[in-house]
Amino acid sequence: MVQNILIFLHAVILVYVLVIVLRIMMTWFGGVAYGRGPELLAKITDPYLRFFRRFRFLRFGAMDFSPIGGIVVLWIVYRIIGRIALTGSITLGYVLSVIVDEPFRVILFFIGIFMLLSLIRLVGDLIGVNTAGQFWLTLDRILEPPAYKIVAKINAAASYRHALMLFFGLTALTLILGNVLVGTLVGFLASLPV
Numbered sequence: 426m427v428q429n430i431l432i433f434l435h436a437v438i439l440v441y442v443l444v445i446v447l448r449i450m451m452t453w454f455g456g457v458a459y460g461r462g463p464e465l466l467a468k469i470t471d472p473y474l475r476f477f478r479r480f481r482f483l484r485f486g487a488m489d490f491s492p493i494g495g496i497v498v499l500w501i502v503y504r505i506i507g508r509i510a511l512t513g514s515i516t517l518g519y520v521l522s523v524i525v526d527e528p529f530r531v532i533l534f535f536i537g538i539f540m541l542l543s544l545i546r547l548v549g550d551l552i553g554v555n556t557a558g559q560f561w562l563t564l565d566r567i568l569e570p571p572a573y574k575i576v577a578k579i580n581a582a583a584s585y586r587h588a589l590m591l592f593f594g595l596t597a598l599t600l601i602l603g604n605v606l607v608g609t610l611v612g613f614l615a616s617l618p619v
Contacts, residue, residue, distance in 0.1 A: 431510035518617025540596035
């Protein structure tokens with residue numbers, strides 16, 4: 426009986442996460458964000474997401490990562506309930522490993538995105554692509570602030586190309602070391618018998 430309830434709750438959380446993702450994606454397209462369906466999605470998801478909008482650390486300039494914070498919390502609960510439903514028990518070590526794993530995986534995902542974007546921009550620059558187009562200008566708006574912020578600590582007079590190279594190298598190194606460290610820590614926590 427309890428296992429059936431947990432399996433049902435596990436499925437409900439998964440569906441709710443998918444509804445939140447759909448709601449987020451609909452806000453990206455102005456015309457799609459209005460109407461009965463989007464209004465229903467907003468009524469279902471916005472009360473939960475509003476809670477996370479209060480946390481300033483989830484906002485970076487014009488970018489609002491509060492929905493991702495909400496999804497991470499749901500995903501932690503999803504994994505814990507799934508483990509209990511599957512095995513009938515859970516350890517504190519497993520709970521701690523999930524609490525550490527999920528937020529760091531999201532952070533490492535975004536570091537990977539920045540690494541990929543800087544690589545695309547570098548390749549475009551190195552092969553001499555005309556970077557006056559909207560795509561390249563958008564990449565520059567995303568990459569210039571963090572690249573120059575990092576370079577300013579090392580060599581304030583570096584060119585944009587050098588700043589991008591350094592930024593790419595640091596994001597790649599951070600991604601590799603972060604995966605190793607998080608994987609090791611999560612493995613250690615999961616093995617705790619408590």
